[in-house]
Amino acid sequence: MSRRPDTAATDPRFPFPHSPTRTSCQSQPTLFDFTNGDRTADRAATDKRLEQARKECSGCPLATDCLKWALVNKEATRVGVWAATTPGQRTDLRKRLADRLGPDWIDVLAAREKARRERAAAARHTPLSVSQARIVRLDREVNGPMPARSPLTAQQQQHNLARLVAGLKAA
Incomplete structure (x- = not known):
C-alpha cells in the first residue's frame, strides 16, 4: 500500500484500506516503490x-484488505509492493482468480464481500435468543472472558511471512 491512488479510477465496491495508526507503507513509502525494471540494476539490493x-507487510493488520x-x-x-506482492505476482494471482472464479471474478468477490458485511451488520443489530445468551454466559463462566487481541509477535510475523513467501512461490 505504498501510496494513496486516485480513487476516481478505482472500484468503489472495494474501499481503500485505512488504519487509525500509520502503517509502514505510509511512514516509509520509498521502501514499497518497485517496478519490474528495478531487478535489472542491482538485483541484490532490490x-x-x-x-x-x-x-513489513507480514505484520500489517491491513494486508488482506x-x-x-x-x-x-x-x-x-x-x-509498487502492495500486500507483499510485486506487479508480476499480482498478475499471476489475478489469473488464478479468473481460473477459479471465472472471468467476472471481481463481481464474485464483490458479492462475497457485500454478503459478509451484511451478515456482520445483521449480527450487530439482532439480539441473541434466550438460549444463545445462556450459552454465552455459560461459556464465560467456564472459560472466562475472551482475551483482547494483542499485536502480532515477532515469531507470528515471521510465520506469516514464511506462509506468504511459500504461497507466492506456489503461484
Whole structure:
C-alpha cells in the first residue's frame, strides 16, 4: 500500500484500506516503490528491499484488505509492493482468480464481500435468543472472558511471512 491512488479510477465496491495508526507503507513509502525494471540494476539490493517490504507487510493488520484492493484495482497498482506482492505476482494471482472464479471474478468477490458485511451488520443489530445468551454466559463462566487481541509477535510475523513467501512461490 505504498501510496494513496486516485480513487476516481478505482472500484468503489472495494474501499481503500485505512488504519487509525500509520502503517509502514505510509511512514516509509520509498521502501514499497518497485517496478519490474528495478531487478535489472542491482538485483541484490532490490531483493533485500523487497524482502524488507514483505517483512513489513507480514505484520500489517491491513494486508488482506490491501491485497484485495490491489488485485481488483489493476490500473492503480501497476507499480509498487502492495500486500507483499510485486506487479508480476499480482498478475499471476489475478489469473488464478479468473481460473477459479471465472472471468467476472471481481463481481464474485464483490458479492462475497457485500454478503459478509451484511451478515456482520445483521449480527450487530439482532439480539441473541434466550438460549444463545445462556450459552454465552455459560461459556464465560467456564472459560472466562475472551482475551483482547494483542499485536502480532515477532515469531507470528515471521510465520506469516514464511506462509506468504511459500504461497507466492506456489503461484
